[in-house]
Amino acid sequence: MTRDIESLSDPKAMRALAHPARLTILNQLGVVGSATATEVAEIAGITPSAASYHLRMLAKYGFVEDAPPRGDGRERVWRSVAKSLSIASRPGDQQDVREAKDLLIRAFRRDANEAVERALAVGDREPDEWKDATLLSRILLRLDAAEMKRLGEEIDKLLQPYVARHRSPEDAPEGARVAEAQVSLFLSAQRPTPGLPTEDHDAS
Template sequence: MTQGSEGLSDPRAMRALAHPARLMILNRLAVEESATATEVAEIAGITPSAASYHLRMLAKYGFVEDAPPRGDGRERLWKAVDKRLSVGMEPDDQPEVRAAKVSLIAAFRREVNEEAERALAHVDQESAEWRDATLFGRYRIRVDAEELARLNREIEKLLEPYAARHRSEKVAPEGARIAEAQVNLFPIAPRAVPGLPTEDHDAPRPE
């Protein structure tokens, strides 16, 4: 991932971001207006000093920045930079850039999968209203590249008004909470055909 519409391309920035604690910190800051190192440390399961280090690294590569002080201003506050993160593979990527992209996408996918698994494990504890609104779906579609790109833009446009980074608790309706929309659009890659087995292991054995 690089920042902005052009996508992330600096391998140092991508390696800096591809850390579980930093991804959790960035997700927290994308939802909250601002937070201290101590506050993000709790959600990431690390010490405040470790959180301070990770925040400085995120700031170094432009992912977070200082936020306006609160109260007496003695605590340093951080906020996420208001830029959409994106990453994509390009045919002319240098090996170092491609490796950094693969590492970051893998870290991102692990976090996304863990989020969905936690939600699935917790779904029976939700109210009927939230259970009915929850969807774990998978769709096979038939499109060309232009249609897939257009679908991506349409989904982003649909989701944008609900983005937590722009929609504060004051604006959202009563009862609103943080939810997650996970979108994956990709062409199906060929799967190796394993062939027929030489032995049917599932067949019942003669007694």
């Protein structure tokens, strides 16, 4: 399996991608492979004309491209460009690049948190085998920068064979569904110390 990793550095492209509807559209294309503006509009909760605009903006910055036409070819079909995107702060980043990266990372996190909330809302309705396979974990690590970088690379390598964009339904086992892995490796920042309250309102 081959894949491309593109490290985002263009502030205009990052700001364009940070729009919630565009993130939804890009995620959907990563699952279904290709779709029309009308099809992604329903998922994103926007009008087909708005979806067409967002798709053109995504295409402008190289995130999506035209897919082979269907049927009579009257409706434009889009697909995601097969790249895994990464965002990382670099020592030489200019201020506009740092600000754009921060904006996009926060947009990614909001979108990811919403995905978890949706999953939790319907989790009780899932079959027991899927409940048993679900893992929501938070672990504090002690490691140096080289170890953390290597750990991230190892996790990425483990996930690659299962990435929906590269693994078609025909290649996956029977009963396979789309799942989501959210990986965040970052330095733990010290929690602010609020100090002792002036009154203990919980005291009986």
